[in-house]
Amino acid sequence: MAKKALEGLRVLDLGAVWAVPHVGTLMANMGAQVIKVESIQFLDMVRGLISPFPIMAEAYPGRVAGEHPWNRNNYFNDTNLGKMSITLDLTNEKGREIFARLLKTSDIVMENFRLGVMENFGLGYEVLKKINPGVIYVSAPGYGAGGPESDYVAFGANQWHATGLANLTGYPDEGPMQASINFGDPVAGTHVLGLIMAALLHKKRTGKGQFIDVSQTEPGVCCIGEFILDYTMNGRLPERAGNRHPWLAPQGCYRCRSTERYVKVLITTEEQWVKFCNIMDLAELIEDERFATAEKRWANRKELDELIEAMTQDMSADDVWNPLLRVGIEAYLAGGPQDVSKPPQYKFLAPQGPYRVQDIDQWITLTISSEEEWRILCRVMGRPELASDPKFASNEARRENHDELNEIIEAWTSTRQNYELFHTLQRAGVAAAPAVAMPDVLVEPQNHARGLYQAIRHPETNTYLEPNHAWLMSETPRELTRPSPCLGEDNDFVYGEILGLSRTEIEALEKEQIIGTIPLPGADGFGPRASKENT
Amino acid sequence: MPDLALEGYKVIDLGWHIAGPYCTKLLAELGAEVIKVEKAGEGDPARAMPPFAGDDPHPEKSLLYLYLNTGKKSVTLNLKTDKGKKILTDLVKDADLVVENFHPRVLPALGLDYQALSKVNPKLIMTSITAFGQIGPYRDYKATDITTMALGGLMHMTGEMGREPLTYGGWQSQYQGGINGFAASMTALFHRDMGQGEGRGQHVDISIMECIAQILEFFDLNYQVNGGMYERSGTRWANAPAWGIYPCADGYVGLISGPVRRWLQISKLMEEPELADPKYIAQRRELADEIDALMLPWLIEHTKDEIYHAAQAMEPKIPASPVRTPEDLINSPQFKAREFFVEVDHPVAGKGVYPGPPAKMWGTPMQIGRAPLLGEHNQEIYERLGFSGKDLDALKSEGVI
Numbered sequence: 061m062a063k064k065a066l067e068g069l070r071v072l073d074l075g076a077v078w079a080v081p082h083v084g085t086l087m088a089n090m091g092a093q094v095i096k097v098e099s100i101q102f103l104d105m106v107r108g109l110i111s112p113f114p115i116m117a118e119a120y121p122g123r124v125a126g127e128h129p130w131n132r133n134n135y136f137n138d139t140n141l142g143k144m145s146i147t148l149d150l151t152n153e154k155g156r157e158i159f160a161r162l163l164k165t166s167d168i169v170m171e172n173f174r175l176g177v178m179e180n181f182g183l184g185y186e187v188l189k190k191i192n193p194g195v196i197y198v199s200a201p202g203y204g205a206g207g208p209e210s211d212y213v214a215f216g217a218n219q220w221h222a223t224g225l226a227n228l229t230g231y232p233d234e235g236p237m238q239a240s241i242n243f244g245d246p247v248a249g250t251h252v253l254g255l256i257m258a259a260l261l262h263k264k265r266t267g268k269g270q271f272i273d274v275s276q277t278e279p280g281v282c283c284i285g286e287f288i289l290d291y292t293m294n295g296r297l298p299e300r301a302g303n304r305h306p307w308l309a310p311q312g313c314y315r316c317r318s319t320e321r322y323v324k325v326l327i328t329t330e331e332q333w334v335k336f337c338n339i340m341d342l343a344e345l346i347e348d349e350r351f352a353t354a355e356k357r358w359a360n361r362k363e364l365d366e367l368i369e370a371m372t373q374d375m376s377a378d379d380v381w382n383p384l385l386r387v388g389i390e391a392y393l394a395g396g397p398q399d400v401s402k403p404p405q406y407k408f409l410a411p412q413g414p415y416r417v418q419d420i421d422q423w424i425t426l427t428i429s430s431e432e433e434w435r436i437l438c439r440v441m442g443r444p445e446l447a448s449d450p451k452f453a454s455n456e457a458r459r460e461n462h463d464e465l466n467e468i469i470e471a472w473t474s475t476r477q478n479y480e481l482f483h484t485l486q487r488a489g490v491a492a493a494p495a496v497a498m499p500d501v502l503v504e505p506q507n508h509a510r511g512l513y514q515a516i517r518h519p520e521t522n523t524y525l526e527p528n529h530a531w532l533m534s535e536t537p538r539e540l541t542r543p544s545p546c547l548g549e550d551n552d553f554v555y556g557e558i559l560g561l562s563r564t565e566i567e568a569l570e571k572e573q574i575i576g577t578i579p580l581p582g583a584d585g586f587g588p589r590a591s592k593e594n595t
Numbered sequence: 596m597p598d599l600a601l602e603g604y605k606v607i608d609l610g611w612h613i614a615g616p617y618c619t620k621l622l623a624e625l626g627a628e629v630i631k632v633e634k635a636g637e638g639d640p641a642r643a644m645p646p647f648a649g650d651d652p653h654p655e656k657s658l659l660y661l662y663l664n665t666g667k668k669s670v671t672l673n674l675k676t677d678k679g680k681k682i683l684t685d686l687v688k689d690a691d692l693v694v695e696n697f698h699p700r701v702l703p704a705l706g707l708d709y710q711a712l713s714k715v716n717p718k719l720i721m722t723s724i725t726a727f728g729q730i731g732p733y734r735d736y737k738a739t740d741i742t743t744m745a746l747g748g749l750m751h752m753t754g755e756m757g758r759e760p761l762t763y764g765g766w767q768s769q770y771q772g773g774i775n776g777f778a779a780s781m782t783a784l785f786h787r788d789m790g791q792g793e794g795r796g797q798h799v800d801i802s803i804m805e806c807i808a809q810i811l812e813f814f815d816l817n818y819q820v821n822g823g824m825y826e827r828s829g830t831r832w833a834n835a836p837a838w839g840i841y842p843c844a845d846g847y848v849g850l851i852s853g854p855v856r857r858w859l860q861i862s863k864l865m866e867e868p869e870l871a872d873p874k875y876i877a878q879r880r881e882l883a884d885e886i887d888a889l890m891l892p893w894l895i896e897h898t899k900d901e902i903y904h905a906a907q908a909m910e911p912k913i914p915a916s917p918v919r920t921p922e923d924l925i926n927s928p929q930f931k932a933r934e935f936f937v938e939v940d941h942p943v944a945g946k947g948v949y950p951g952p953p954a955k956m957w958g959t960p961m962q963i964g965r966a967p968l969l970g971e972h973n974q975e976i977y978e979r980l981g982f983s984g985k986d987l988d989a990l991k992s993e994g995v996i
Contacts, residue, residue, distance in 0.1 A: 063790075063791035064791075065782045065783065065785065065786040065790060065791075065792075066782065066785065066786070066790065067790060067791050068790060068791065069790075078812065082810075086778070090782060113877070115877065115878070115879070115880070118817070118821055118823055119817075120820075121820035121821065122820060122821065123821055134813045134816045134817050134820060134821075135812070135813040137813075137816065138812065138813040138815065138816040139812070139813065202914075203929055204929075204933050204955070205955075206932060206933055207928070207929045207930075207931075207932035207933045208928050208929060208932055209907070209928070209929040210929070212907040212912065213907065213912045213913075213914045214914055214916065215851045215914045217832050217838065217839070217849065217851055217914075218849055218851060218914050218915070218916040220849065221840065221847075221848070221849025221916040221917065221918045221919065222849070222916040222917070222919055223919070223924075224919050224920065224921060224923075224924055225763065225764065225765070225767075226840060226847070226849065226918045227764070227847075227918055227919060227920050228763070228764020228765050229753070229761060229762075229763050229764040230761065230764075231754070231755075231758070231761065235830065235840065235842065235847060236830070236840050236847055236918050237753060237754055237755075237761055237829060237830060237840070238753075238828070238829065238830050238831060238832050238839040238840050239753060239763065239832075240749060240752030240753045240814075240825065240827070240828075240832075240833075241749065241752070241810060241811060241812040241814070242812060242832075243763070243767075243810070246810040247770075247771075247774065248953075250771075250774045250775055250777075250778045251621075251774055251777070251778070251953040251954065252954065253778040253781070253782070254621065254774075254777040254778040254780070254781040254782075255625075255781075255953075255954055255956060257778075257781030257782055257784065257785045258600040258601055258625045258781055258956070258959070259600060259956060259958070259959070260785055260789060261600065261601065261604075261781075261784060261785065261788060261789065262598070262599075262600040262601075262602075262958065262959050264788065264789050265602070265603075266598065268958055269958070270956060270957050270958030270959065271956075271957040271958070272954055272955070272956050272957070273954060273955040273956075273957060274953075274954040274955075275933065275935075275954070277929075278930075278933075278935055278950075278951075278953055278954065279774075279953040279954070281924060281930075281935070281950045282950050282952075282953045283765065283767060283770040283774075284764075284765050284921075284950075285662035285663070285949065285950045286646065286658045286659045286662050286663075286765070287765065287921050288662075288921050288924065288925070288936070288948070288949065288950050289646075289648075289658040289661060289662050289947050289948075289949060290646045290658055290921070291920075291921035291922060291925065292921075292925065292936075292947050292948035292949075293648045293649070293658065293944070293945070293946075293947040294646065294648065294649065294650065296646070297920050297921060297922060298764070298920070298921065300764065301764070302759075302761060303741060303759065303761060303762050305739070305741075306645065307644075307645060308739075311739070311741060312759070313741070313745070313750065313759040313760055313761075313762070314759070315759065376824075376826065377822065377824065378823065378824065378826075381822075392822060393822030396822040397818075397819050397820060397821075397822060398821075398822065420824070421757075423745075423750075423751070423759060423760055424745075425741045425742060425744075425745040425750070425762070427739040427741060427742065429737075429739065486733075486736045486737065489737065490737065491736075491737035491738050491739050491742050492742070493738070493741075493742040493743070493745040493746045494745060494746065495744075495745040495750040495751045495760045496745065496746055496747075496748050496751060497748070497751040497752075497824065498748075498814070498815070498818040498824055498825075499818055501747075501748035501808060501811065501815065502815060502818065502819065504746065504804075504808070505731075505732050505733075506727055506728075506731045506732055506733040506746075506802075506804060507731075507802075507804065507805060507808055509730065509731035509732055510728055510730060510731050510802060510805065512802075512805050512808065512809065521820070522819075522820055524816055524819045524820060525815070525819060526815075526816070527805070527808060527809040527811075527815065528809070529775075529779070529809065530771075530775045530779075530801060530802055530803075530805035530806040530808075530809050531775060531779040531799055531800060531801045531802070531805070532728065532729075532730075532799075532800040532802075533779070533782075533783060533786075533797055533798070533799050533800070534709070534797045534798040534799075534800075535786070535792065535795060535797035536786060536792075536797070
């Protein structure tokens, strides 16, 4: 089998949340040995709370936090693929000694702590480079290694605000919109991957390592350079344009026929039935003779289902199932992941659904880039006369009458299915695409044809699809090799095989709580802490 | 002379518009010699794209072009002529990397695809950045920036419920293609020069649709294990209160209440004891509107910078940030202290302040040059291939350069 692109590299990834962990995941998936350095004293925030509140259940598979919630958190498990995990208390001198030994055999150290945390451990770059002069050290706090705001904190969503990206995104003449993901993290992280490689190539030539000083805010500003120049050279500030193209028309996102969605429930006891009625605002059914027993509910299920669906049809799936799940009633998406393992119909159990909930709204985007494409669109819409209508006969005219044109297009799209429009328009030669929602993203044939996703099994959760990096390389394979690690999962391998510690030495470290696999009380930053706070 | 990370590396940049040029701009900042091959005549189509310096639609004044091509050398070449193809092949002979973002049909039709070019230079790495990649059922489909944002899954999650999903501002699909192209190209160089590649080059095939689909954070997993949709929640992140964008006295501010332990800080900051009510921790999502209503009076009394500094002065700090405009960015004391923005002079477009490199490499400083004039380096580069001044005149009259 061909070797992966980064085989032979060893990385110590002290990153938390997503920015630096994203770099680690990209490197691990490409074959680097990425060791996520964690501790039982202070958990990566996205491992969640040690004893999560019920409201946080949705962060765990099947909404069950389980015995080791820190190993089951969806966020952590989606963003640390392919890595090993060790725990190590860096506030402890023995812990620091072990870190130094690991450092000697590593190529890269990277972290996105608040500025000064590594210095507080006595593990700042000046110290580390004495131990390993060739090390590439990436420091990626929110605002970089110098300047008056360098000790300020930033979460991923802050990068959206601080970089100027939020200011550009929103409906025309309205306020800025929040990004749905912490977009600044992968923007910074993917840049950093390339910079690390550059530092390694430089090291090959000169033998020198170096310090890479990343402000999580700056890479995002690099992605809006033309707006910065427009301000500094023309004095112009950008306006939010919604989905419109700066010079082509039409471009937009148009409503299509929506997708129906259903929720199923599983009520097995009288107690659950009462809770269900109360939560669904159907308390009057508790006393209703027709539904007084399980047998009667089954016999009268048609009437019952109608009453329930009258309530659910205007509710979102989340609004239906979240309150039910919180009182221990199973509820899940019909045809969704949890439904697959269930028998087709539970005999004699009512209510069980499926109940229709709010549809998934579906949309198609399109851009017309030439007069030829405009004529094609008119023809495909069955409105060839529009092509020569002076209101729309040139790009300029279409920009002028964009609102009216949008209405015409949406009148056509709104009764059609998004994927049908997509392929019809693309085959005719128009750049169109559905704004895909879950689960369509996960089954997109283009991504599967290229092997973006791969099923991977996590030992404490499930098997699920995960995406890999966004490129294929002709000589090196794209494949996921392992899921995100459980806390301290690789202590034995790293301390035993790499550092050569004996079983007794490892057990001693466990006993002294320098390493371990179970977080100490307070390690989640909630409640009293066993050891002093690190960040 | 400062030590440059990619000193001695040579890149042939066939990129145009945004994705390819942003990738090679980063390589130029790291010290590689980037030779941008532009279409003889009009050059990179970005030269004709607004906005322009002084709003003057001049091919040397496009701000997109000026920004995305700093530090490169420009030659012109007509790749449709046999002589043009031969010259490109000669240029590629001792190049480390070719970066291109043509539609997948273009280079094979010209006989200049990876298969052809790797025959003259087996060490060559070629990076192709396209909307959908070089293979797959959508390969021949058309795309603009919004197309890949939509298909990648980011759009449906952005904007307000009941209204149309929103794309991100600017050209974020294209920039994603550029950043991923850069990271992947560097990885391939590592593999060739330091890793297991033993000097062999390879073809790197980037799909911008994948660039978007692979950064859905944890939403793709959440759907699979819980069926959660994560519907558009407007100015709030994932429907969480005090986690998003709020109006304030002079614009907008981003505010994140953060993990549970920071929640009480919001109440202290806004001098609103009601916000400390435990029900707002237990039922944050359900009571989001109430929470927002309690925060607004304080927010609209304060400017974005006042809120920013006050929130960051708390202990523990509240992660807050102004929603910055380009003006705010240029005036930010933090950006100034880090000398992030750099002044660049250009012989035709004049002086401008540009964003600097994405990070500071202390051992090998990254550098921002200026964008080249169309064909500015024809003589320098083609003389290296052995062409005399007379030869170049002939090539010019034949429309090759």
